[in-house]
Amino acid sequence: MRYRRTDVVERALEVLDRYGLADLTMRRLGAELDVQPSALYHHFANKQTLLAAVADEILARGQRPLPDPADWEQRVVAVCVGLREAMLAYRDGAEVVATVHAFGLGADGPTADLGSTLRAAGLGDSLARTAARTLLHYVFGHVSEEQTHLQAGSAGAIADEPREESDFLTGLALVLDGIRLRRESLAH
Amino acid sequence: MRYRRTDVVERALEVLDRYGLADLTMRRLGAELDVQPSALYHHFANKQTLLAAVADEILARGQRPLPDPADWEQRVVAVCVGLREAMLAYRDGAEVVATVHAFGLGADGPTADLGSTLRAAGLGDSLARTAARTLLHYVFGHVSEEQTHLQAGSAGAIADEPREESDFLTGLALVLDGIRLRRESLAH
DNA sequence: ACCTGAACACCGTTCAAGT
DNA sequence: ACCTGAACACCGTTCAAGT
Numbered sequence: 210m211r212y213r214r215t216d217v218v219e220r221a222l223e224v225l226d227r228y229g230l231a232d233l234t235m236r237r238l239g240a241e242l243d244v245q246p247s248a249l250y251h252h253f254a255n256k257q258t259l260l261a262a263v264a265d266e267i268l269a270r271g272q273r274p275l276p277d278p279a280d281w282e283q284r285v286v287a288v289c290v291g292l293r294e295a296m297l298a299y300r301d302g303a304e305v306v307a308t309v310h311a312f313g314l315g316a317d318g319p320t321a322d323l324g325s326t327l328r329a330a331g332l333g334d335s336l337a338r339t340a341a342r343t344l345l346h347y348v349f350g351h352v353s354e355e356q357t358h359l360q361a362g363s364a365g366a367i368a369d370e371p372r373e374e375s376d377f378l379t380g381l382a383l384v385l386d387g388i389r390l391r392r393e394s395l396a397h
Numbered sequence: 398m399r400y401r402r403t404d405v406v407e408r409a410l411e412v413l414d415r416y417g418l419a420d421l422t423m424r425r426l427g428a429e430l431d432v433q434p435s436a437l438y439h440h441f442a443n444k445q446t447l448l449a450a451v452a453d454e455i456l457a458r459g460q461r462p463l464p465d466p467a468d469w470e471q472r473v474v475a476v477c478v479g480l481r482e483a484m485l486a487y488r489d490g491a492e493v494v495a496t497v498h499a500f501g502l503g504a505d506g507p508t509a510d511l512g513s514t515l516r517a518a519g520l521g522d523s524l525a526r527t528a529a530r531t532l533l534h535y536v537f538g539h540v541s542e543e544q545t546h547l548q549a550g551s552a553g554a555i556a557d558e559p560r561e562e563s564d565f566l567t568g569l570a571l572v573l574d575g576i577r578l579r580r581e582s583l584a585h
Numbered sequence: 586a587c588c589t590g591a592a593c594a595c596c597g598t599t600c601a602a603g604t
Numbered sequence: 605a606c607c608t609g610a611a612c613a614c615c616g617t618t619c620a621a622g623t
Contacts, residue, residue: 211587235616247618248588256616311541336567343568346538347531353499354534379524380531387575399606423597435599436607444597589622596615603608 212242214252218262222299225263229360230301235259261314264306268316271295275322281330282385288322289344289381293352303356307349320345332392340388347384351377400430402440406450410487413451417548418489423447449502452494456504459483463510469518470573476510477532477569481540491544495537508533520580528576535572539565 220242225233235256239246253259273291278284296302310316323341332340355373408430413421423444427434441447461479466472484490498504511529520528543561 213587234614236614244587245589246616247590250617251587311545313545339564339567340571342539342542343535343571346542346568347534347572350534350538351530354530357499357501376527379527380534383528383531383575383579384572385575386578387571387573390574390578391571401606422595424595432606433608434597435609438598439606587623589620591619591621593618594616597613599612600610601608602610604606 210243212244212252214262217242217249217252217259218266221259221263222266225302225305226300230304233263257309257312257314260305261309261312261316264309264314264316267299267302267306268292268295268318271298278326278329281326282389284326285323285344285385285388286378286381288319288326289348290378292319292348293377296352297356297359300360301356303349303352307353310345310349327388330392331396332388333395336391336395340391344381344384347380351380398431400432400440402450405430405437405440405447406454409447409451410454413490413493414488418492421451445497445500445502448493449497449500449504452497452502452504455487455490455494456480456483456506459486466514466517469514470577472514473511473532473573473576474566474569476507476514477536478566480507480536481565484540485544485547488548489544491537491540495541498533498537515576518580519584520576521583524579524583528579532569532572535568539568 217238221233221238224238224241228237235249236246239249242248249259253262271291271294275284275291276287296306299305306316320341323344324337327337327340328334355377359370359373405426409421409426412426412429416425423437424434427437430436437447441450459479459482463472463479464475484494487493494504508529511532512525515525515528516522543565547558547561
């Protein structure tokens with residue numbers, strides 16, 4: 210069989226979701242595609258690049274149209290909630306996206322969304338950037354932890370998801386309150 | 398030579414700081430101590446446990462006495478700034494501490510400090526926990542990113558540290574503002 | 586363009602046996 | 605108590621060669 214870049218990413222997503230990030234190896238993925246591991250290097254320069262493509266695909270698949278920009282706070286919440294749900298949709302999704310982001314590769318859609326929303330809210334370039342990064346760090350950190358514990362509790366994990374979501378929203382509201390306060394003191 | 402647990406941690410810290418987390422392998426550490434890799438398993442059940450001990454040691458060495466608890470906000474800032482400095486003191490320190498924390502092993506001193514400070518500020522158990530976790534996620538996320546870029550710029554990295562610190566404090570102030578607002582609305 | 590086959594230089598971990 | 609030596613079951617990546 211002969212594959213294209215997107216076929217490899219598709220299969221990588223399946224391996225990730227079924228066996229987890231630790232088992233998403235070049236050799237394992239090659240075996241899954243009935244191909245030598247070295248064949249993957251025709252499609253990706255290295256594993257990091259493959260992982261970046263996987264992260265981008267996780268976010269792309271979780272994409273949902275943003276609501277009307279009536280309220281900048283609602284918009285920020287929508288972006289963060291959407292980001293959380295996209296990452297939760299795949300096993301170890303948060304770790305993959307966070308790692309790739311930390312490495313500086315791809316997956317800059319959310320950063321751009323948050324940044325432009327905050328600038329549109331009148332936050333000033335430097336503060337908007339800092340606020341966007343603060344929000345992202347919170348989201349990545351919270352969801353990574355959440356997902357780790359979710360998987361530790363394995364099977365009956367659907368039960369306590371509401372508690373985790375309200376926890377997520379509480380922390381998010383904390384950061385958002387801080388941003389609003391700064392915004393008001395700027396506009397006053 | 399015969400070593401004790403603390404000797405191994407000490408040497409692991411040196412290897413970490415000189416060669417980075419990627420090169421802190423059981424085999425490499427064994428070689429550094431002139432010992433078979435298998436000998437390390439007499440001191441630690443596995444690599445995770447060793448890494449947890451390393452993380453704890455990084456935090457312990459960065460420990461500085463907290464200022465008088467006159468102001469709960471100043472106390473929170475002191476804990477977070479201290480945490481940042483402790484992690485920055487070792488190459489890849491933030492990644493080590495964050496990883497160990499995500500895994501649920503050791504390094505719960507900061508969580509406890511923040512939690513008790515926030516409860517003492519009158520925040521209520523559940524909100525105090527959420528706020529402490531939010532702060533920690535921010536600190537880990539920011540410092541990890543900061544340290545990655547610091548090391549990417551390698552040599553002349555001392556130059557732009559002030560900018561990074563003020564950036565860190567700005568984001569921290571954002572979260573802190575959110576916490577203060579919630580606290581005031583509770584006490585009102 | 587996409588893949589094979591073989592190799593290089595590594596990993597973490599286990600376990601019987603030694604002192 | 606602490607370590608050796610050997611093994612098991614893996615890694616990511618490179619590269620000449622094939623179709």
